[in-house]
Amino acid sequence: MKALKGSDVKKIDLLCQEKYKIPTLLLMEHSGLKVVEEIQHYPGHTKFTVIVGKGNNGGDGLVVARLLHLKGFSVKVFLTEENLQGDAKINLEIVKSLPIPLFRDLPSLDRILEETDVIIDGLFGVGFKGTIGGIAKEIVQKINSSGKYVLCIDIPSGLAGDGPMENREIVKGDKTVTLGLPKENLLLSKGRVYAGELVVKDIGIPPELINQYKTDTYWLTEDIVKKLLPKRSQDSHKGSYGTGIIVGGSKGMSGAVILAAHAALRAGIGLLYTLVDRELVNTIETSSYESITLEMEEDLEKFKPILVNYLAKAQSLLIGPGFSTNNREELFIYILNNFPGKIIIDGDGLNLLAKIQDYSLIRENHILTPHPKEMSRIIGLTVEEILKDSINIVREYSKKYRCTIVLKGSTTCIGTKNGEVFLNTTGNNGLATGGSGDVLGGIILGLLAQGLSVEEGAQLGVYLHGLAADIIAEEKGYFSLLPRDLPEALALAFKKLY
Numbered sequence: 001m002k003a004l005k006g007s008d009v010k011k012i013d014l015l016c017q018e019k020y021k022i023p024t025l026l027l028m029e030h031s032g033l034k035v036v037e038e039i040q041h042y043p044g045h046t047k048f049t050v051i052v053g054k055g056n057n058g059g060d061g062l063v064v065a066r067l068l069h070l071k072g073f074s075v076k077v078f079l080t081e082e083n084l085q086g087d088a089k090i091n092l093e094i095v096k097s098l099p100i101p102l103f104r105d106l107p108s109l110d111r112i113l114e115e116t117d118v119i120i121d122g123l124f125g126v127g128f129k130g131t132i133g134g135i136a137k138e139i140v141q142k143i144n145s146s147g148k149y150v151l152c153i154d155i156p157s158g159l160a161g162d163g164p165m166e167n168r169e170i171v172k173g174d175k176t177v178t179l180g181l182p183k184e185n186l187l188l189s190k191g192r193v194y195a196g197e198l199v200v201k202d203i204g205i206p207p208e209l210i211n212q213y214k215t216d217t218y219w220l221t222e223d224i225v226k227k228l229l230p231k232r233s234q235d236s237h238k239g240s241y242g243t244g245i246i247v248g249g250s251k252g253m254s255g256a257v258i259l260a261a262h263a264a265l266r267a268g269i270g271l272l273y274t275l276v277d278r279e280l281v282n283t284i285e286t287s288s289y290e291s292i293t294l295e296m297e298e299d300l301e302k303f304k305p306i307l308v309n310y311l312a313k314a315q316s317l318l319i320g321p322g323f324s325t326n327n328r329e330e331l332f333i334y335i336l337n338n339f340p341g342k343i344i345i346d347g348d349g350l351n352l353l354a355k356i357q358d359y360s361l362i363r364e365n366h367i368l369t370p371h372p373k374e375m376s377r378i379i380g381l382t383v384e385e386i387l388k389d390s391i392n393i394v395r396e397y398s399k400k401y402r403c404t405i406v407l408k409g410s411t412t413c414i415g416t417k418n419g420e421v422f423l424n425t426t427g428n429n430g431l432a433t434g435g436s437g438d439v440l441g442g443i444i445l446g447l448l449a450q451g452l453s454v455e456e457g458a459q460l461g462v463y464l465h466g467l468a469a470d471i472i473a474e475e476k477g478y479f480s481l482l483p484r485d486l487p488e489a490l491a492l493a494f495k496k497l498y
């Protein structure tokens with residue numbers, strides 16, 4: 001599904017008017033109807049307060065107020081501004097003609113909120129810019145401290161539709177009904193905290209317009225990833241599903257390779273090799289029955305001719321899980337320069353990149369899978385700076401390095417060399433255990449080996465990884481989820497998509 005920037009909303013609005021002759025007033029009416037439709041899922045809520053700002057988000061709020069009144073609910077409107085314009089003004093006139101109580105003075109807001117079941121936030125929509133101040137700031141504080149159920153229209157007030165999310169007063173919603181298409185920041189980890197449950201509602205924008213409208217950010221939804229699933233045929237053999245190598249592990253860190261290996265195998269790879277230090281060989285052999293273990297030699301010059309043969313076995317390679325960064329530089333550089341296939345650089349592979357600081361090693365068929373700290377080591381911004389504006393930062397660096405970057409988190413941002421960003425929201429806090437990332441690397445390796453491009457493998461892999469965790473959580477909850485449970489649950493995740 002396409003994701004919009006704040007500025008796209010105005011453009012779409014204009015296209016609706018000019019090309020499809022649909023006035024904004026109709027879209028506003030539709031928006032109000034869809035918000036009310038959501039409210040009706042919660043019986044027992046009968047008293048509503050709608051907070052109305054001066055823009056079209058306030059106009060939507062006024063439609064909601066009218067429709068709730070028509071349904072016989074008790075509705076109060078808190079107006080922040082008397083002089084509304086255009087369609088919002090038309091809706092204010094309608095509300096004024098009905099027996100809906102209107103309030104304007106701030107001191108009355110505490111009492112009104114006290115008497116309400118649900119607060120409907122129509123203070124600011126995507127037209128919000130800069131920082132919040134004055135009366136609006138106080139209103140947001142009162143909403144957030146009310147303890148009442150808060151439903152945000154389009155976007156929580158104070159949150160920008162896209163771009164850096166500054167720390168300031170933002171409405172904390174229980175639910176956000178976003179209109180037409182989701183806005184970029186609603187899909188990021190930080191924005192999701194303010195949005196609460198996110199519902200996307202069709203408001204009558206013609207599908208022709210949506211299909212033709214170009215965006216460079218997408219929400220990874222089932223319709224996108226389903227198209228990426230590798231095909232399996234009856235008439236096939238292990239050679240049909242590709243060969244991969246995992247280069248990783250070090251003393252005390254063999255588990256990372258084992259997790260990645262299980263994941264690659266459960267992702268459907270035809271044949272899997274692991275390349276590890278001699279002291280790990282036994283451990284890997286006894287834990288991963290289906291993979292073939294290759295042994296690393298300490299003297300790189302002596303090892304090179306053997307290594308070249310090993311590398312020739314596969315089309316896809318994962319380097320870094322549990323690898324350690326001690327004295328690995330030369331081997332790492334040699335592998336990156338001598339493996340022509342698709343490479344996933346994860347964990348200590350990324351730390352080695354940051355140590356070597358030679359980004360000319362990165363090529364178009366490489367995927368970097370950093371968590372924010374690893375990203376910070378590579379690009380030199382702080383974790384906070386990265387999290388505040390993840391979409392644009394991932395876009396900038398995946399274009400700059402001309403590769404695919406998978407910035408992991410509760411929302412994972414996938415940037416491609418062409419500047420597209422895909423946002424993944426499958427997965428849950430059960431994944432917040434060391435080792436989950438190793439599983440992700442293995443899944444992507446398995447998919448690349450089966451012929452997916454780096455862009456496709458990253459998208460499908462990240463989605464499946466989260467979906468596997470969601471499937472486990474549905475049955476067993478979040479606390480006890482372990483990375484080792486994920487490869488097995490991958491079977492159910494595939495089944496859900498096929």
Ligand SMILES: NC(=O)C1=CN([C@@H]2O[C@H](COP(=O)(O)OP(=O)(O)OC[C@H]3O[C@@H](n4cnc5c(N)ncnc54)[C@H](OP(=O)(O)O)[C@@H]3O)[C@@H](O)[C@H]2O)[C@@H](O)CC1
Nearest residue numbers: 013027028055056057058124125126127128129130131154
């Ligand atoms: N096609 C669609 O999707 C449709 C979308 N619709 C709805 O329209 C919404 C967008 O409406 P919008 O553009 O009128 O702006 P909105 O967000 O209501 O408020 C901005 C107002 O706040 C003000 N303001 C800004 N920053 C401020 C600050 N820091 N502190 C204080 N004030 C500040 C700003 O004032 P200005 O800066 O312009 O003087 C402006 O007046 C959208 O989210 C959706 O709900 C539907 O109605 C129909 C179809």
Ligand SMILES: Nc1ncnc2c1ncn2[C@@H]1O[C@H](COP(=O)(O)OP(=O)(O)O)[C@@H](O)[C@H]1O
Nearest residue numbers: 371408409410427428429431434435436437438
């Ligand atoms: N709260 C969360 N919600 C969704 N996904 C999460 C959450 N916490 C972690 N994850 C996912 O778990 C994985 C953790 O990766 P990483 O930090 O590299 O772990 P490790 O290096 O220990 O294996 C990433 O894919 C990330 O997206």
Ligand SMILES: [K+]
Nearest residue numbers: 121124155157
């Ligand atoms: K809002």
